[in-house]
Amino acid sequence: MSRQLISGAQALAEAALRAGCRYCFGGPPGSLSPAAEYLAARLPGMGGVLVPSHSAQAAISMVMGAAMAGARALTFSSGPGLSRMQEGLSWLAGLELPAVVANFSQGGPGPGNLHPTQSDYFQATRGGGHGDYRTLVLAPASCQEMADLTVKAFALADAYRNPVLILADALLAQLIEPVELPPALAPSVLPAKDWALGQGLERPRRCLALRQPRPKLLENHNYKLVRKYDAITRDQIAWQGFALEDARLLVVAFGSAARIAKGAVKRVRERGLKVGLWRPITLWPFPSQPLRELTRVVRHLLVVEMSAGQMVEDVRLAVQGQATVELYGRPGGVVPTPDQAAHEISHYYHQAHLQRLGRRRGGGA
Amino acid sequence: MNQPPALPSRLQPAPLPYCPGCGHAAVHGLLVQALAELDLAGRSILLPPSGCARAMCEHLExxxxxxxxxxxxxxxxxxxxxxxxxxxxxxxxxxxxxxxxDQALLAAQRGEGLTLLLVNNSGPAPYGGQRPADASLDLGRLLAGAAGCVYAERVGLAGAEQVARAGQALALALRAQMQGLGFSLVEVLAPCPKRWRMAPAQALAWSGRDMSQALPLGVLKDAAHAEAEP
Structure with a gap:
């Protein structure tokens, strides 16, 4: 283990190398140039390469080719780039090819801006590509987690033969923190892929294709994917709680917004408000069951998002009406301060009469 | 009694699903032959097309x-x-x-060690036969103009001479890739009788005459000096 002071984007790049990734494709936007430059400099000495592409669509297609060849491959971009990659993500999922794609999302829709947002939540968790498919989505909230989740993303992609998205934003790309880097894996120690193309002369041919199968055959293929997605949902959900013990109000936030929300929770705790933070780390599969279980004791949820309200829909689906769910959403690249978030939390807390409830309960218990 | 000639080992003995007179069947044959000649079948990867000829997924081993x-x-x-x-x-x-x-042009420009077998039948067949305005675009010459393209040739299928040359061109293009020289391409002017609404013989003649008038056959680029090789 080695500890380094690096940016989120660099943590992604270094962790990808350590996860045995030797192929990176893409022409990333400005905020990610340092990571691309880093990889372009490091990869050739490691027997790999960064191929700059003229478009995000080309990048995801190149990733698809490298994945077919059995390699761990990476591309990263920002929101608009991800829009162009959606067809490729659908193909990766359909042909069951592993890949890791990082989205440092920025303001949208349309031309948008270059500021950090979380408004690609729908795009990431629902997918903009065609067909019945799912993409795993991991949401880091620190540079350390960026490194850890990048390693995990490659492992999950290979294990499930499915694309894995890392959903971050421009804030996390440029944030600089100390990171304990994971141990390096040589590509030679990675599990063999007995489906990859071009790796043996004396064996039956391998064909990674879906050639217009009849509806029944495609239905079987899609059900096979569904069983895989069910297994992922059962085995891979991840989340983290903060100050949950006596909480009467739960703030739900992911990624950058969770960092801000944590600061806000600390502020309101100092004023005696019993507020906790719940942060999903996997956005798909969304950790619905653990959140629903929390609503047995907490009946008020406040979702803090840097969007007009997207994850809030998954929160409402998860709690199934067992709790009231309010939203504090800031779209367009506005990053709320912990004080602003604390104000919203405090407002909701008092509006729901949780202070009074607390006194009454406190007196009884 | 003479035995029919054996199938090259990499071609599956299943009937090809193409219309009578379709150029794809002939191109498949040329491809299998070239791969066999160069002993490449076991160490090559094919990206099938998305049109009718994606059927080749089931025919080439x-x-x-x-x-x-x-x-x-x-x-x-x-x-x-x-x-x-x-x-x-x-x-x-x-x-x-x-x-x-853009993908093809830039792969050629970068000089990726790839071979493009472009089967040009003047428009996308699976979409019922619209003839797009870009049907007369000289794709072969456009790609040949890219810096990393080392060998490009346009061939036809109208007659035994043209077919034989097509096979040679494909072998030259593949050799350029095997030598690590860069991007190579063979463009085949191929008939599509159904979409052109012609009889097979008429379509073949049209591809050999009218189509190759607009898109003349021949070597478009030979930076690999492939022709000079013994």
Whole structure:
């Protein structure tokens, strides 16, 4: 283990190398140039390469080719780039090819801006590509987690033969923190892929294709994917709680917004408000069951998002009406301060009469 | 009694699903022959097209990876970068090539070690036969103009002489890739009788006469000096 002071984007790049990734494709936007430059400099000495592409669509297609060849491959971009990659993500999922794609999302829709947002939540968790498919989505909230989740993303992609998205934003790309880097894996120690193309002369041919199968055959293929997605949902959900013990109000936030929300929770705790933070780390599969279980004791949820309200829909689906769910959403690249978030939390807390409830309960218990 | 000639080992003995007079069947034959001659079948990867000829998935006994429409040369780039020792070949129709022309042009410009087998039958057949305004675009010459393209030739299928030359061109293009020289391409002017609403013989004649008037046959680029090789 080695500890380094690096940016989120660099943590992604270094962790990808350590996860045995030797192929990176893409022409990333400005905020990610340092990571691309880093990889372009490091990869050739490691027997790999960064191929700059003229478009995000080309990048995801190149990733698809490298994945077919059995390699761990990476591309990263920002929101608009991800829009162009959606067809490729659908193909990766359909042909069951592993890949890791990082989205440092920025303001949208349309031309948008270059500021950090979380408004690609729908795009990431629902997918903009065609067909019945799912993409795993991991949401880091620190540079350390960026490194850890990048390693995990490659492992999950290979294990499930499915694309894995890392959903971050421009804030996390440029944030600089100390990171304990994971141990390096040589590509030679990675599990063999007995489906990859071009790796043996004396064996039956391998064909990674879906050639217009009849509806029944495609239905079987899609059900096979569904069983895989069910297994992922059962085995891979991840989340983290903060100050949950006596909480009467739960703030739900992911990624950058969770960092801000944590600061806000600390502020309101100092004023005696019993507020906790719940942060999903996997956005798909969304950790619905653990959140629903929390609503047995907490009946008020406040979702803090840097969007007009997207994850809030998954929160409402998860709690199934067992709790009231309010939203504090800031779209367009506005990053709320912990004080602003604390104000919203405090407002909701008092509006729901949780202070009074607390006194009454406190007196009884 | 004479035995029928044995099938090259990499061609499956299943009936091809093409219309009578379709150029694809002939091109498949040429491809199998070239791969067999160069002993490449076991160390080559084919990207089938997205049009009618994607049926080749079931007929050629070799590794294949299907790419989204227009994306074959980008997918091929990823494959080749990981497996530089493999021969990577993209079989593309003119319609899908135009759909992802940026991918093809830039793969050629970068000089990726790929071979493009472009089967030009003047428009996308699976879409019922619209003849797009870009049907007369000289794709072969356009790609040959890219810096990293080392061998490009346009061939036809009208007559035994043209077919024989087509096979030679394909072998030259594949050899250029095996030698690590860069991007190579063979454009085949192929008949599509159904969409052209012609009888098979008429379509073949049209491809040999009218089509090759607009798109003349011949070597478009030979920076590999492939012709000079013994």
């Amino acid at each position: 070799m590794d294949m990876g299907q790419a989204p429409r227009g994306q074959a040369l980008a997918v091929a780039t990823g494959l080749k970068r990981v497996l530089p020792q493999q021969v990577v070949l993209a079989y593309q129709g003119d319609g899908e090539l135009i759909a992802g022309l």
